[in-house]
Amino acid sequence: MAVCWSIGPFAWIVLTSFKPPSEIMQLPPVFPETYVLDSYKNVLFKSHFPYYLFNSFMVSLSTVCVAIPCALLAAYSVSRFSFRGKTAILFMIVVLFTLPSICLVAALYKLFYTLGWINLPVSLICAYSAHNFPLALFLMIKYIDKIPIEMDNASLIDGCTHFQALRYVIAPIALPGLISTAILTFIFCWNEFLFALTFTLDESSRLASVGIALFQGTYEVPWGDIAAASVIVTVPLLIFLLAFQRYIVQGIISGAVKE
Structure with missing residues (x-):
């Protein structure tokens, strides 16, 4: 049921x-x-929707390439080192993560307008990277915490620096966590609507989530085209979920069970 x-x-x-x-x-x-198949023909061949799909893919992929390495470095530092203010920093990250997107739109818009980034993909990449960084950070902390610190010590004894230990020892072991975190980040970026609506102005930079909402007819709402576009947007995510569901589940429940 x-x-x-x-x-x-x-x-x-x-x-x-x-x-x-x-x-x-x-x-x-x-x-x-x-x-x-008339609705699918209209969406794929008689509209700008294929460009929106390409923009969504590039922005989501770029966000993953920015957020995941930064989250991995930060998670390794939090997991392996003790420093003054660590608890306060983590608390502030949690607070920022819980803020609704609507609270950040005005400030981000003013910032990006000053920088000349409105209607450019870089504005969405920066906003998405910052917005998804806390989730990626805490997922990676859970994975790295499960890796014995003795492996780091052995690498340091062999002459590695901390960065080399992370790159050659910790990151390969935490690869399932990296994959699950990257997929979740990609999905959140792909589905995001508010930032994409606010920071894009025309077809050259518009994303698929906004493109669906802006389908318009002269005298009626093209519900068939909207439904077809929704299916086209959803199918790639379903394929990702089915192909990598094991990693996604591991990323969500990591650290929930005491070993």
Whole structure:
């Protein structure tokens, strides 16, 4: 019952994307008598949506490339070293992570406007990297804490620096954590809407999440096109989740069970 409740809306969106326009608004709703691909043709060949998908992919991938290395370095420092103010720093990171995105939009917009970054991908990459850094940091801390510190000591005795120990010993062992954290970060960036709506102004930099919301018709809302675009955006994430679900589950429950 719970599974049907969860997948029911998406299943209906999939059916709507294959309906002809005459059946989409029919009341009561019915299953389509004929399945057509007109909505997918409109989205993929008669709109700017493919550019939005490309922009979403590049921004999400760039965010992963920025946030994950920074989170790995910070997590190693927090896990392996004691320094003054560590608890206060972690507390502030948690506080910033709990702030709603709407609280940050005005300040970020003013900052990016001053820098001339509005309508440029760099504004979204910076905003997403900062917003997803706390989650990536704490996931990586949990993974690194599970690795015995004796491995670091052995590497240092062999002549490695702390950075070399992280690069050649700790990072390969924590690879499942890196993969799960990177996938979760990618998904959060792919689905984000508020920053993407605020910092992009035209088709050249618009993301897919905003593109779906801005589908417009002259006299009616193109529900079929919106449903098709929603399916196209969701399918890559489903493929990622199915392919890497083991790593994602490990990233979520890491540290939850005492070993």
